[in-house]
């Protein structure tokens with residue numbers, strides 16, 4: 001049977017005045033029914049562009065999917081025309097967008113906006129849509145849904161607005177939900193509630209979920225498998241346990257080192273030095289080489305292949321599960337870390 005979703009060698013570029021921004025450049029991952037896949041990486045890594053590519057919502061111009069396949073149950077969405085895509089969006093694949101404040105229209109009530117999503121995709125009357133919308137508001141845990149139905153977005157708190165967004169995304173019972181940083185703008189307790197809610201709805205509705213975040217803490221809460229993205233590419237990809245307890249890529253190690261560990265009495269948090277380079281100007285070898293602490297060290301010289309040859313994802317040796325990493329020297333780095341007593345961040349916790 002075909003996978004629910006399979007992304008193969010996806011390339012999405014933006015043609016800008018500063019040159020070609022290769023925002024997503026050869027990305028692969030897949031999603032099973034009922035599964036949560038975490039897509040994690042720092043700002044600018046290409047997470048949202050990957051999601052918007054799946055939804056076929058890349059603004060053109062300047063953007064374009066230039067290569068690859070997006071297989072939804074075996075059908076390649078990159079080949080679909082606008083009309084067919086419109087049927088897929090909302091009906092089969094729904095997305096909670098990164099900016100809820102801009103995604104809700106301030107001049108319409110919350111109810112009207114959910115109704116519209118329902119009516120667009122299902123053959124129902126306005127009255128039926130309203131009933132369904134109120135049911136959705138109830139499902140996502142909004143108190144007094146009949147009253148909230150008639151309110152405008154500005155009358156709701158950030159947490160409630162986010163719930164309205166989730167209600168809208170789920171109103172047509174999609175098979176895939178893409179949640180792009182669904183909790184970033186919210187305070188911690190509301191964050192936990194929203195994640196709990198997505199998990200609960202997923203159990204009830206059996207959706208596949210792609211959870212996008214820059215926060216590995218969120219990923220640890222919800223994801224079975226994790227794709228770590230760096231600068232337009234997947235750097236490491238495996239199940240969550242492997243990513244947390246047997247990480248191989250220096251970038252994954254850096255991310256894990258920057259998770260705060262409460263009550264663990266640990267010292268300062270380390271962050272990865274430097275920034276993600278602009279998408280118009282990625283290094284020609286490994287995209288992480290400008291920030292990798294193992295490059296330029298005693299182990300490697302500046303003319304090593306890190307600078308010149310792009311590493312491809314390879315299966316990590318000695319592991320029976322699917323665990324791929326794109327680093328020329330992951331084995332050497334591991335040996336060196338063991339020698340230097342450099343603990344895996346999750347073990348040090």
Ligand SMILES: Nc1ncnc2c1ncn2[C@@H]1O[C@H](COP(=O)(O)OP(=O)(O)OP(=O)(O)O)[C@@H](O)[C@H]1O
Nearest residue numbers: 014021023042043044045046047048049050214279
């Ligand atoms: N419309 C656009 N025009 C030009 N470049 C773009 C456009 N949209 C995105 N990009 C570039 O694509 C790259 C990836 O952006 P993307 O929004 O996917 O990052 P992200 O991983 O979602 O980051 P964040 O965590 O901040 O949301 C960035 O370098 C960004 O500048």
Ligand SMILES: [Mg+2]
Nearest residue numbers: 047048049098
């Ligand atoms: Mg984003």
